[in-house]
Amino acid sequence: MSDIRNAPVLSLAANPAGNVAALPGGAAYRSPPSNVEAEQALLGVILVNNDCFHQLASFLEPVHFYDPVHARIFDAISKLIHRGLLASPVTLKNYFERDEGLAEIGGTQYLARLAGSATTIINAEFYGRLIHDLAVRRGLIRLGEDVVNRSYDAPVEESAASQIEEAEAHLFNMAERGRYEGGLQPFKNALTQSIDVAAKAYERDGGLSGLATSFIDLDRLMGGMHNSDLIIIAGRPSMGKTALATNIAFNVAKELLQEKNLAPAPDDKTRHGIVAFFSLEMSSEQLATRILSEQSGITSEKIRRGQIEDTEFKRLVTVSQELQELPLYIDDTGALQISALTARARRIKRLQGLRLIVVDYLQLVRGSGFSADSRVQEISAITQGLKAMAKDLNVPVVALSQLSRQVEQREDKRPQLSDLRESGSIEQDADVVMFVYREEYYLQKNEPREDKPEYAKWIEEMDKAHGLAEIIIGKQRHGPTGTVRLAFHSKLTKFDNLAKEGY
Numbered sequence: 001m002s003d004i005r006n007a008p009v010l011s012l013a014a015n016p017a018g019n020v021a022a023l024p025g026g027a028a029y030r031s032p033p034s035n036v037e038a039e040q041a042l043l044g045v046i047l048v049n050n051d052c053f054h055q056l057a058s059f060l061e062p063v064h065f066y067d068p069v070h071a072r073i074f075d076a077i078s079k080l081i082h083r084g085l086l087a088s089p090v091t092l093k094n095y096f097e098r099d100e101g102l103a104e105i106g107g108t109q110y111l112a113r114l115a116g117s118a119t120t121i122i123n124a125e126f127y128g129r130l131i132h133d134l135a136v137r138r139g140l141i142r143l144g145e146d147v148v149n150r151s152y153d154a155p156v157e158e159s160a161a162s163q164i165e166e167a168e169a170h171l172f173n174m175a176e177r178g179r180y181e182g183g184l185q186p187f188k189n190a191l192t193q194s195i196d197v198a199a200k201a202y203e204r205d206g207g208l209s210g211l212a213t214s215f216i217d218l219d220r221l222m223g224g225m226h227n228s229d230l231i232i233i234a235g236r237p238s239m240g241k242t243a244l245a246t247n248i249a250f251n252v253a254k255e256l257l258q259e260k261n262l263a264p265a266p267d268d269k270t271r272h273g274i275v276a277f278f279s280l281e282m283s284s285e286q287l288a289t290r291i292l293s294e295q296s297g298i299t300s301e302k303i304r305r306g307q308i309e310d311t312e313f314k315r316l317v318t319v320s321q322e323l324q325e326l327p328l329y330i331d332d333t334g335a336l337q338i339s340a341l342t343a344r345a346r347r348i349k350r351l352q353g354l355r356l357i358v359v360d361y362l363q364l365v366r367g368s369g370f371s372a373d374s375r376v377q378e379i380s381a382i383t384q385g386l387k388a389m390a391k392d393l394n395v396p397v398v399a400l401s402q403l404s405r406q407v408e409q410r411e412d413k414r415p416q417l418s419d420l421r422e423s424g425s426i427e428q429d430a431d432v433v434m435f436v437y438r439e440e441y442y443l444q445k446n447e448p449r450e451d452k453p454e455y456a457k458w459i460e461e462m463d464k465a466h467g468l469a470e471i472i473i474g475k476q477r478h479g480p481t482g483t484v485r486l487a488f489h490s491k492l493t494k495f496d497n498l499a500k501e502g503y
Contacts, residue, residue, distance in 0.1 A: 032138045034066035035130060042127035043073055044114040047088055052124040053081050060128045064135035072099065073111070089115050136174060143170055165343040211356060211396055214251035216497050217484045218471055222432065225356070225396035226478060230387045232362075232426060234401040234415065235436035236408070240469060241400045242282065242360055243290070243493040244436055248398065249275050249358050250291055253328040256355060260327070273353035274327040278341060280364035284330040294494040295319045337366045338385040342392075349393050357393075359386065361400035362426070380425035387429045401426055403435075413442050417474045433475040438488060440465040469495060 046053050057078070065071035076095050080087040089111035096108055147167050154163065210224025225231060225248075235241045253275045279287050293300040296319040298312050308316065329352070331344060341359070348354050359365065367378035367385075383399075390397040403419045415435040420426045427433060443462050448455050469488040473481045487496040 032066070032141060033134050034138070035134060036067055036070075038127050038130050039065055039067055039070045040114055040117060042124060042131060043070060043077070044117045045124045045127070046074075046077055047092075047111070047115040050077075050081055050087050053077065053087075055125045056128040060132055064132050066131075066134065066138070069099070072096075073114075139174055143167065143174070162339060165339050168343050168346060211252055212255065213248045214255070215248075215471075215484070215486060215495065218486070221473060221479065221482055221484055222476065223479060225398070226431070227394045227396060228391045229396050229431040229478075230383070230390050230429060231396060231398045231432040231434070232401050232420075232430040233398060233434055233436065234403050234420060234426075236403050236413075236415070238441055239436040239438055240488060240493065240495065241436050243488075244471070244495055245358050245360055245398055245400055246277075246287065246290055246493075247294070247495050249277050249328060249356065250294070250326070252356050253326045256327050257325055273355035274329050274348065275356045275358070276345060276348050276354060277328060277330045277358045277360070278336065278344075279330055279332045279360050280334055280336055281360055282332070284332040287330055287332070290493055291323065292316065292320060294492050295323065297492065299491045300493070335364065335366050338382050341365065342385060342389045345389055345393060349395075354393060354395050357389070357395055357397045359397065359399040361402065362386070363402050383425045383429040413437070413439075414470070414472065415474075427475065430475060431477045432473065435470075435472040435474055437470045437472060438465075438468070439470075440468065440488075440490075468498070 042056075046056075060074075062071040062075040062078070065074055073092070073096070076092055077087040080091060085091065089108070092111055093108045096111070147163070150158075150163060154160075210222070210226040210229075212219050212224050213222075233241050233245055256273060256275070277287065282290075289300050289303055292298075293303055296312075296316050298308060298316060302308050302312075303316070329348065345354065345357055362382060363379070365382050367381045386397050386399055401420060403415050407413055407415050407419050414437050417427050417433060420433070440462065443458065443465055446458075448458055467487055467489065469486045471484040471486060473483070475481065485498050487498045488494070489496065
């Protein structure tokens with residue numbers, strides 16, 4: 001090893017497959033891909049000119065170095081530079097006088113040899129990218145070996161599908177710029193990200209820091225849908241939960257399509273992203289019919305039965321052609337496990353890019369390894385999985401939820417947080433909880449006879465409630481709670497902005 005370290009830097013090319021060497025008896029083995037000479041050259045460049053370290057700090061870490069001594073040297077350099085001190089062979093000497101690994105290759109004089117073999121600062125980032133790339137390749141080798149070994153000797157309780165999902169999760173983490181899962185980060189990094197979000201909101205029309213739902217009052221109250229947030233839309237049956245989620249998904253997809261058309265990129269799939277809609281209740285055809293109905297103004301009932309006129313059919317064809325390019329993807333697999341849902345979302349993020357996930361609905365998702373009598377624990381695991389997915393993929397996740405029947409037993413049918421069905425963990429894990437409430441629905445159910453004295457009052461209340469829906473924000477980590485009123489077209493199952501008086 002000392003011969004390699006003392007040798008001059010001859011070549012910076014590395015064999016991705018590793019070096020092949022012979023063992024006694026004629027067998028061959030391959031060493032992991034690495035380039036010690038590149039590591040030497042990079043460390044030398046940094047020791048000569050500390051300014052080039054800032055080109056590498058965003059992606060290169062000590063763990064990326066193949067040689068443990070080089071990793072310790074890089075770690076010491078980064079600590080000194082972060083403290084505003086000079087990193088040189090002289091300042092590093094005290095840190096490595098008792099380093100046994102460095103002593104084997106010449107002690108602190110090795111630091112001086114590194115600085116002496118330095119090349120130009122122009123090559124620093126190239127060296128760093130090469131070292132990082134080789135580290136990722138070694139990670140792929142370790143992952144492949146782990147998959148092979150676990151496949152040969154898998155535990156009884158572990159299915160092949162769960163092993164695939166776990167391997168895919170590790171692969172996704174490596175694909176995301178080679179980042180490592182977990183770990184502490186300095187507060188200044190989080191502070192910088194917070195300032196960036198505020199700056200984008202300041203520059204953006206409407207002052208939104210998150211993804212717009214296109215419902216003006218709702219966006220104003222929420223500030224948009226923020227990355228890594230779990231947003232719960234809850235309500236009793238027939239309130240319009242799926243309609244609201246579908247409207248939001250369509251509006252976001254439409255905005256993404258406009259972004260793509262205005263600023264096409266060489267790699268559109270990763271720059272602009274898509275909306276992923278996991279529909280566990282309705283089929284993709286039913287969901288598409290809903291969107292077609294909303295945009296064409298023709299009721300879904302007429303579309304399904306074919307009871308449309310020539311002019312309506314032409315409008316239907318025109319609208320369908322406009323909708324074909326929408327970056328909206330639907331997965332209508334029923335009874336999907338949370339682990340499988342997460343794995344599919346990761347795959348979409350890697351292949352297509354991802355901006356929003358919608359899950360319809362939460363109670364139809366299955367947990368892994370739960371019996372029928374542990375439904376509360378299963379729902380808890382599902383909500384925790386959805387929140388973890390939102391953080392892991394850094395996108396908003398909108399999940400629909402049913403409410404318990406105790407709402408129907410109250411005189412005021414407006415839902416509350418305590419009405420969330422089957423588990424308090426939904427309220428606990430969610431960043432935003434919003435309820436859909438339509439008074440018109442309950443008034444229609446309680447219509448009195450025309451000869452009754454209360455019929456006139458009922459007519460008056462129906463006029464006030466007709467076509468109105470309330471979106472009640474019961475919880476919001478980033479802002480205030482409150483109620484937003486939207487227009488609701490029941491025949492088209494479509495929500496819209498409510499026209500204000502005087503406009």
